[in-house]
Amino acid sequence: MLVAATLATPLLAAPAPVSAEGLFDFFFGGxxxxxxxxxxxxxxxxxxxxxxxxxxxxxxxxxxxxxxxxxxxxxxxxxxxxxxxxxxxxxxxxxxxxxxxxxxxxxxxxxxxxxxxxxxxxxxxxxxxxxxxxxxxxxKALRSDCTCNGREPVGLAPVDLALDSSLKAGDVIATTDGLVAYTGVRLGNDQAAEFTPVASYPGLTAQVRARLGEMKVAPVRAETVAADTPAPAEIVRQALPDVTMPKTTAKSAKRAGLD
Known part of the structure; x- marks a missing residue:
């Protein structure tokens, strides 16, 4: 199972805000x-x-x-x-x-x-x-039996990376195999998302790659994933600590998705 987390960095612009009835409203229950x-x-x-x-x-x-x-x-x-x-x-x-x-x-x-x-x-x-x-x-009211994630009315379910439309080229993802950068979608019939290890991703400077290489990704216990994930093929997205990123001219490093 692919366990992923999106890395938030000042280099990458924040996603466009949504309305009061948008994603933030789901999470905070307005x-x-x-x-x-x-x-x-x-x-x-x-x-x-x-x-x-x-x-x-x-x-x-x-x-x-x-x-x-x-x-x-x-x-x-x-x-x-x-x-x-x-x-x-x-x-x-x-x-x-x-x-x-x-x-x-x-x-x-x-x-x-x-x-x-x-x-x-x-x-x-x-x-x-x-x-x-x-x-x-x-x-008027939120019902406890009316949910998206099966637990509470103000949250959404985690989704597979293939369905995550918030990903942009340059987003850093933490997986069970280490940190990788999202590079886009492979053309062809499968239209699969492609990722490159941060150690070889050209959109990051050597200093940033070194700092990311020092980060440790804590493993997610199987029972935790089973409790939070509606289907085995889906992922759990978690927030990682902020990392200060130096400016770069690479167009591929744009933003990081946040849940």
Missing amino acids: TQQQRPQREVPQQASSYADPFTGQQNAATPQYVPPTRSAAAGGSGPAFCVRSCDGKYFPLMRGLASPAQMCQAFCPASTTKVFFGSSIDGAYAQTGERYADSENAFAYR
């Missing part, structure tokens, strides 16, 4: 009513978080997508937990939005909705999120 926010234009090539800034009520900029366009399954996507309507944005990855949604939330029934805003998002069946049975129900 249930307050979200303040009105201004919508931003849809990004053509990624499932980006569509929420930013505050909406000007006098001059609304957002026009809800038509049912046919949204139901087509294109544009920003949201994974919705059907039992309480809680949702989070999905990023484009190797798997389909439906596969990623189910991987992050295997303990509950889920559905993917598409649209620039969750209020105007439609499922591929044509169902509008705002008209669904439990739309925004999580804002």
Whole structure:
């Protein structure tokens, strides 16, 4: 089993923030009513978080997508937990939005909705999120029996690295075989993720490689992985201590994913 952890470093830019109903909301359990926010234009090539800034009520900029366009399954996507309507944005990855949604939330029934805003998002069946049975129900209360990870309502399940769309070239991962750097996706039918040992990764300086080489990765006990992981093929991502990284011109070292 591959046990992985993403290394956070100042050299690598932090991931884009998500909305109050995004990943951080899942982890910290925010249930307050979200303040009105201004919508931003849809990004053509990624499932980006569509929420930013505050909406000007006098001059609304957002026009809800038509049912046919949204139901087509294109544009920003949201994974919705059907039992309480809680949702989070999905990023484009190797798997389909439906596969990623189910991987992050295997303990509950889920559905993917598409649209620039969750209020105007439609499922591929044509169902509008705002008209669904439990739309925004999580804002009133979180149920102990409505979870994504099978333990608590404010957490997501760990996923296999192949489904981790937050990985960027240069991210450092701790595995059972040592520290490796994510180098991208191998082209071909399998579309497998590729990793290079940090000792030979060109995006790091010799000093940084030496410091990383001194780090020890504590083994994860089998019973711990079994308790925290929904399926044997999945991984456990853990936060490693911060490492000060010198500036480098290598384009491949960009950011580190954080849970």
